[in-house]
Amino acid sequence: MSVDATTVRRIAHLARIAVTEAEVPHLQGELNAMLAFVEQLSEVNVDGIEPMTSVRPMEMKKRADVVSDGEIADDVVRNAPERQDHFFLVPKVVE
């Protein structure tokens, strides 16, 4: 499989990465090179094989449903590029 220029723009948008028109052909070439490289997986017979979803077999850990952390709003917003009091500021999203 390979991607066309429209697909490159669509993937970039899905990934929330701005791409200029000038970058599209180059990116298309790189993505297609990677897709060509992984194409060899299609020759593997995977009939009846379970996908690997856990690296080491282990029971899922659960913890008691109690508050274990908190009251650190200053820390939480400390690195925000724009903030006001204990809020993150973003461009207007609701008219």
Place this chain on the structure above:
Amino acid sequence: MTDLTSMTIAEARNGLAKKSFTSLELTDAHLAAIEAARSLNAFVLETPDRARAMARAIDAKIAKGEGGPLAGIPLGIKDLFATKDVRTTACSKILGDFVPPYESTVTSQLWRDGAVMLGKLNNDEFAMGSSNETSCFGPVVNPWRREGSNTTLVPGGSSGGSASAVAALLCMGATATDTGGSIRQPAAFTATVGVKPTYGRCSRWGIVAFASSLDQAGPIARTVRDSAILMRSMAGHDPKDTTSVNRAVPDYEAAIGKSVKGMKIGIPREYRLDGMPAEIEKLWSEGGAWLKAAGAELVEVSLPHTKYALPAYYIVAPAEASSNLARYDGVRYGLRVPGRSIGEMYENTRAEGFGAEVRRRVMIGTYVLSAGYYDAYYLRAQKVRTLIKKDFEDCFAKGVDAILTPATPSAAFGVGEKGADPVEMYLNDIFTVTVNMAGLPGIAVPAGKDAQGLPLGLQLIGRPFDEETLFSLGEVVEQAAGRFTPPRWW
């Protein structure tokens, strides 16, 4: 000064215990070495004040006989580990001047055991790379050069700063992370020892995530023994990481010098690549001969799905990365580039904040997870991963104790020599990536030099949670091959 920086951790530990020198003296010697080696670009942040304060505090403890296993040992920390109140960037512009209000579990265990932090080490951006050239702080320089040449070589990656700093005697050991070979490949390129532990052995909490089902922290050090000493402090159960395994941490150092007599060492025939350089082939058979001389038995084994590990990795790892890196949106931390809408702000921030390699991988990951392509790519890769893991399980079920392979297909290459074709760079990890796909432990040990005088390493792959066997076998290789130190030119 030279004496204090050229010691091993084991030697420094004895010297500190005997009060031959203090941690402050040891720390100062390393801080001076770091300052004199800035041309290597190994450190992205030096923390001399913190280092001296930590050294003074641990000296006071040592005086009272309350040291800890790493008391007074100065270490470098890969910039992927969150360090409380110390800038942590993953060497990406998108994290900007991020200062974590928390400490990663692995580093907190090093400080608990008395280690001293010298600073933060360079790496490929978000650990995506095999040459340390994708770092937003620029490439790291390998202290090794080809004989009679002053061409600048890469130290490998992504833990290039860690490997370079340890090889150049700037720190006694370093933390590193390995997603596809990022500890073992740079270790091989710099004649250092690198350990990628079993998945789940070290906590991932507080380490900037790349591909969560593959990422694992481990040490880079100058000897097998030193790497075992560091491993004991880095490993251990952490309730904050759901994949961290609740299993006692053995005294890894006790495995050093243990007899390997009767051990079965697998030599996988699929690792004998077409066009493999003769010197790699020679190194590999030499390594086998050393283990045989120590009493181990060599057996040919087959890992039939080896060739599919790298392509499957380049689906699984970017898919997980695209998901993990969704958090960088210009809202909660790091860089923000304005836009007319919130969507445009996200897109502008991520376009400017991520480097080319990271953008490429996030896009591939987004594609293979997108509707209509998920089954063809991601699900198939996950199934191939099951087969790769099964190859190893079958091999170990036949009584094989460990597997011996070359660590890399070549020695270190020049800055800018590879990368025009991304796949060419990816091939660096061809011998290491299978280990991450299967979640196994692996160690890279320096084993010799190529015709140009550059170091080459061998890799040993072990059963899950059997790092001890790797330390025992690694010690045999180290004893036979000797140690390699780059001549100082910087």
